[in-house]
Amino acid sequence: MTEIARSTTEWQQADLDNYLHPFTDYKALLDAKALVITRGEGCYVWDSDGNRYLDGLAGLACVNIGYGRTELGRAAAAQIAELSYFNSFFKSTNPPAVRLAEKLVDITPAGLNHVFYANSGSEANDTALRMVRQYWMLEGQPEKQTVIAREMAYHGSTVAAGALSGMPPMHEQAAVVPDVQHIQCPYQFQYGRDMGEEEFGVLAARWLEDRVLKTGPEKVAAFFAEPVQGAGGGKIPPRNYFAEIGKICRKYDVLLVIDEVITGFGRTGKWFASDLMQIEQVDLMCIAKGITSGYLPLSAVMVGDRVADTLVEKGGEFFHGFTYSGHPVSCAVALENIRILDEEGIIRQVAGVTGPYLNQRMKALSESPLVGEVRSCGMIAAVELVRDNETMEPIADNMEDIERYTEAFRDLCLEQGIIVRPIGSTIMLCPPLIISEPEIDFLVDKMQVALNGFEKIIQ
DSSP: OOOOOOOHHHHHHHHHHHOOOTTOOHHHHHHHOOOOEEEEEBTEEEETTOOEEEETTHHHHTOTTOBOOHHHHHHHHHHHHHOSOOOSOTTOOOHHHHHHHHHHHHHSOTTEEEEEEESSHHHHHHHHHHHHHHHHHHTTOTTOOEEEEETTOOOOSSHHHHHHSOOHHHHHTTOOOTTEEEEOOOOHHHHOTTSOHHHHHHHHHHHHHHHHHHHOGGGEEEEEEOSSBTTTTOBOOOTTHHHHHHHHHHHTTOEEEEEOTTTTTTTTSSSSHHHHTTOOSOSEEEEOGGGTTTSSOOEEEEEEHHHHHHHHHHOOOOOOOOTTTTOHHHHHHHHHHHHHHHHTTHHHHIIIIIHHHHHHHHHGGGGSTTEEEEEEETTEEEEEEOSBTTTTBOSOSSHHHHHHHHHHHHHHHHHTTEEOEEETTEEEEOOOTTOOHHHHHHHHHHHHHHHHHHHHHHO
16 A cells, blocks of 8 residues: 655654654754655765755765665565575574675684674674673683773663763763773874874873773773774874784783774775774674665674684683574675675775875865864764864863754755764764765865854854
8 A cells, every 4th residue: 555645744743753763852853853864876865855965974874885776675685585584593594694704704804703793883892892701701810801992982872882982971871881991082183182193192092001000900801992983073093093002902911892883894995994004903893884884784793713712612602692693684785785895896996086085175174264173084084163273262162062063063064965963073974985076075065165154153
């Protein structure tokens, strides 16, 4: 039966009546109303009034190959016809899950030879935390329970992943897990603006060493880190930061967990940011989002040999998993997505052409007196807004007002037909990896128009 077409107002009212959105102030939504997105193609989405937007966020940093790729739909349909679902419990498996595991082992950094499937980045980080603590229990060091993450980190929104995330408002809503600590993040704009990059990289890494020593190395189990802090505002570390972090983890026998939920599958111009940043001896790697380009839910933890060998040889049953772990349809779609990324040279294009071009064009925004810094890495970019880039005065004195201003900037961008993300004082971009140079021009030019309008708001 064909559904009767609804107006935008009708969609918005039904949304308010029935749908509780993630990360939303529900009372505020009563007045603002939702933007109703009805279709997508390439780098663009359309709303229920027919307005077109260049999606500068790739959904939520996940639609890497763009919208409307029918090959992924055909892969899903074929797998549904063959085997729509079977569980991975009770010593069972399925061919797409096995084939995808083989492919993931092939494209991830050396030593990550086992895969544990989940459904989201949050679940992947939950899994990694469980594996870390189980590993040390099996190794006869149950006192190694403390996990260190970073301020402004985002590892997910479940209780455990929320506790790992360095965002106090999440902790205030019961996202609290014992023995999780946070250190300052490598945010040079705030903590080392007057320092050289390498000097700051050493300093920022030393914050981890200081915390390990303060806690006691015999108690510290793991360090969790994103190569680029995405939901924390596009914070890109100094080039030497992770080399120093690796030395510290090895020196004090601390497991290194790298969260590549946003940076994986080509976003930085490499399959994984760990390759770009030469992050060595990773023990666990969390991946999601771009694994299917957001077409179906899927995530995984890549497990290094050190951890996997202990889990296999000493572990017995690992009491953890999900109904949809290794879902055959999601795995089939992931395989097709990875094929497209590889065969169409999309990641090479980001590395050699569009990533450098985005970086070059974004730098032009620095000429605005309201831009304190522009950061980019592949298809991740961020603009740090200030009131005056000579004094670097913040746009407001408190976070509530800062967010009010940056949300106003986001709305100006929507009026110009582009979608961006406000995060604190930062405007974030994570466009689809297939974005072209003319589309980058459109995106940056419209941000400049929004900046011009923003000057009137900020005065």
